[in-house]
Each structure stands twice: as C-alpha cells, then as structure tokens.
Amino acid sequence: MAYQRKRICRFCEAGVQYIDYRDEKRVSRFLTERGKIIPRRVSGTCAKHQRMLSSAIKRARILSLLPFVSDNPA
Amino acid sequence: MSELRNYEVTFIAEPNFDDERVNSLVGKYTEFIEKNGGTVEKVERMGKKRLAYAIEKRQYGYYIYTEVKMPGEAVAPLKRWFALSEDVFRHLAVRMTDRDVRLKAVTTEHYRKEMDRRNAATRPGAREGGFREGGREFREGGRPERRDD
The missing domain is CATH 3.30.70.60 (Ribosomal protein S6/Translation elongation factor EF1B)
Known part of the structure; x- marks a missing residue:
C-alpha cells in the first residue's frame, strides 16, 4: 500500500469533545466493513478520542446500532 | 436515599x-x-x-x-x-458523570452550530451560482474555511 502521511485526529480537528454511542452514523466510519474497530495507527485518531470512540462503539453494539461482526460488508 | x-x-x-x-x-x-x-x-x-x-x-x-x-x-x-x-x-x-454531561452538551451545541454554518454557506452560494464565492462571502467572523482534503 502506498505510504500515507499520518493524519491529525478527526475529532480534534472537528472540535468534538464527546462521542455519543447513539450517533451510529458518525461513529460507523471508524469500523472496517467486517465491523472491527479501526486502529488509531490507521485512522490517526488521538489516544483520548480513540478511548471515547471505542467505548461509544461498544455501547452502540450492545444496543444493536452497530454490528459485532458483519458477514455482508456494507 | x-x-x-x-x-x-x-x-x-x-x-x-x-x-x-x-x-x-x-x-x-x-x-x-x-x-x-x-x-x-x-x-x-x-x-x-x-x-x-x-x-x-x-x-x-x-x-x-x-x-x-x-x-x-x-x-x-x-x-x-x-x-x-x-x-x-x-x-x-x-x-x-457531571463532566460527561457537560462535554456532551458542548458537543451537541457545537454540531448544531456547524450545521447552521454549513446551511448558511451553501444555500446563498447556490443561489448566486458561484460556489466558491458564495462560500467565501458567508464565512463567519473571519474564521478560516475548513478545507476538505
């Protein structure tokens, strides 16, 4: 894969301070098509926001807003 | 209790x-x-x-x-x-926590403002035909436009 410069955290850039687990549309872009959480080395998310993001994703999964696993990639 | x-x-x-x-x-x-x-x-x-x-x-x-x-x-x-x-x-x-409540409120408000700003920037711009010029004109308070890469 081509070398890509590490990006700055999208949440910091957008001025987001809280990631809501009910906001599945905003959060789902940080999942792979299989439903895994994209690591921060790939997405460039900062540690603070990645922690918030991962809790939000896990909560959203409990509420069946996001999949735990996805066999049919969207 | x-x-x-x-x-x-x-x-x-x-x-x-x-x-x-x-x-x-x-x-x-x-x-x-x-x-x-x-x-x-x-x-x-x-x-x-x-x-x-x-x-x-x-x-x-x-x-x-x-x-x-x-x-x-x-x-x-x-x-x-x-x-x-x-x-x-x-x-x-x-x-x-109280902190969560506060941060959530701040962020919700932030999203709302961002939506308003985008609506204000796109609607009049579309009417005038020139997207770029429209966007520039309706920039708020001299804040630099966010560039989409």
Whole structure:
C-alpha cells in the first residue's frame, strides 16, 4: 500500500469533545466493513478520542446500532 | 436515599408496539424509577429502527432513550425489572458523570452550530451560482474555511 502521511485526529480537528454511542452514523466510519474497530495507527485518531470512540462503539453494539461482526460488508 | 446520579437509559421494546403500548410502557417505567427514588428527566422515542444484528429472531426494535436521575442503588432493581419485562428485550444504562454531561452538551451545541454554518454557506452560494464565492462571502467572523482534503 502506498505510504500515507499520518493524519491529525478527526475529532480534534472537528472540535468534538464527546462521542455519543447513539450517533451510529458518525461513529460507523471508524469500523472496517467486517465491523472491527479501526486502529488509531490507521485512522490517526488521538489516544483520548480513540478511548471515547471505542467505548461509544461498544455501547452502540450492545444496543444493536452497530454490528459485532458483519458477514455482508456494507 | 443516597446521592442522585445521572444515567442514560436506553431500551428496546417489541417492534410492533403502537403509540398506546409505548405510552403504557413508558408510564410503567417512570413509575418504577420514581418508586426507587429517582426522576425521569427526559424521554426520547427514537422509534422503530432496524437492528444491526438479529436479537431472538427480531430484525427491528422500538428504541426509547431516557435521561434519568436516580440513586446508584436503583440500578440493580432497574436491570432486574428490564430482565423480567416481556416488552423490553434489550437495555443499556450508562452512568454519566457531571463532566460527561457537560462535554456532551458542548458537543451537541457545537454540531448544531456547524450545521447552521454549513446551511448558511451553501444555500446563498447556490443561489448566486458561484460556489466558491458564495462560500467565501458567508464565512463567519473571519474564521478560516475548513478545507476538505
């Protein structure tokens, strides 16, 4: 894969301070098509926001807003 | 009773529920919270939504989101109540610290402003035909435009 410069955290850039687990549309872009959480080395998310993001994703999964696993990639 | 804390309680009821049954469920829920020394601050019916994965063969669920103030001791009985309920098949209760509440409010407000700003920037621009010029003209308070890469 081509070398890509590490990006700055999208949440910091957008001025987001809280990631809501009910906001599945905003959060789902940080999942792979299989439903895994994209690591921060790939997405460039900062540690603070990645922690918030991962809790939000896990909560959203409990509420069946996001999949735990996805066999049919969207 | 001990100190009241903030919780966000979301639960998913049977998808075939009509308004009447939802009202009755929310009523029973509110009654239960109040009996346990809490208050329901906000109820938001998110409505019937498709589940990301099937739960006991259901593909849809009726989502109800609530914000509640209640003592910590009320959580366990509440969870038991949900477990025994025939109407609710999934629930999530999240403790919100004062900090969480504050940050969430700030961020919600931030999203709202961002939406307003975008609407203001695109609508008049579209009318004048020149996208770039329209965008520039309606820039707020000299803040630099966000560049999409």
